[in-house]
Amino acid sequence: xxxxxxxxxxxxxxxxxxxxxxxxxxxxxxxxxxxxxxxxxxxxxxxxxxxxxxxxxxxxxxxxxxxxxxxxxxxxxxxxxxxxxxxxxxxxxxxxxxxxxxxxxxxxxxxxxxxxxx
Numbered sequence: 001x002x003x004x005x006x007x008x009x010x011x012x013x014x015x016x017x018x019x020x021x022x023x024x025x026x027x028x029x030x031x032x033x034x035x036x037x038x039x040x041x042x043x044x045x046x047x048x049x050x051x052x053x054x055x056x057x058x059x060x061x062x063x064x065x066x067x068x069x070x071x072x073x074x075x076x077x078x079x080x081x082x083x084x085x086x087x088x089x090x091x092x093x094x095x096x097x098x099x100x101x102x103x104x105x106x107x108x109x110x111x112x113x114x115x116x117x118x
Contacts, residue, residue, distance in 0.1 A: 010054020010101035011038055017106040018099070023048065032081040035074030039099075040082060046093040049079040051112075054101040067098060072113050 015025050018041055026047075027040035039050040053066050075096065083090045098112040 007052070007054050011052045013054075013101050013104070013106055014050070014052045014099040014108075015039055017108065018050070021108070027082070030078065030082055032078045034077035034081060035071075037075055037078050037082065040079075043095070046095050047083075047089045048095045048097050048110075049075060049082070050097045050099055051075055052099045052101065067113070069116075072096070076115050 023041040038052040100107040
């Protein structure tokens with residue numbers, strides 16, 4: 001299975017698991033000039049921007065390589081763009097999660113990263 005197919009399947013598994021946990025998916029593969037957010041969801045009064053990692057060869061301990069500071073910044077900028085385009089969510093609490101999919105196992109890491117003030 002190539003990476004694109006694995007990624008798409010992983011995103012579908014992640015979305016199903018998130019919905020089963022009570023989250024409402026409001027967007028998938030949201031793109032801006034800054035990057036892409038795989039899934040945007042609502043969890044109560046919180047809007048959640050979710051990066052999905054569907055890997056076959058690496059483990060969760062390797063997330064620091066696939067979700068480095070540069071990638072986190074792209075997701076944060078894209079999330080801000082989403083909020084500007086969708087003002088109805090702009091006053092909600094914000095969270096950045098990661099969903100790790102490997103061998104049909106789904107692990108949800110809530111609050112996986114935050115916007116850092118440098």
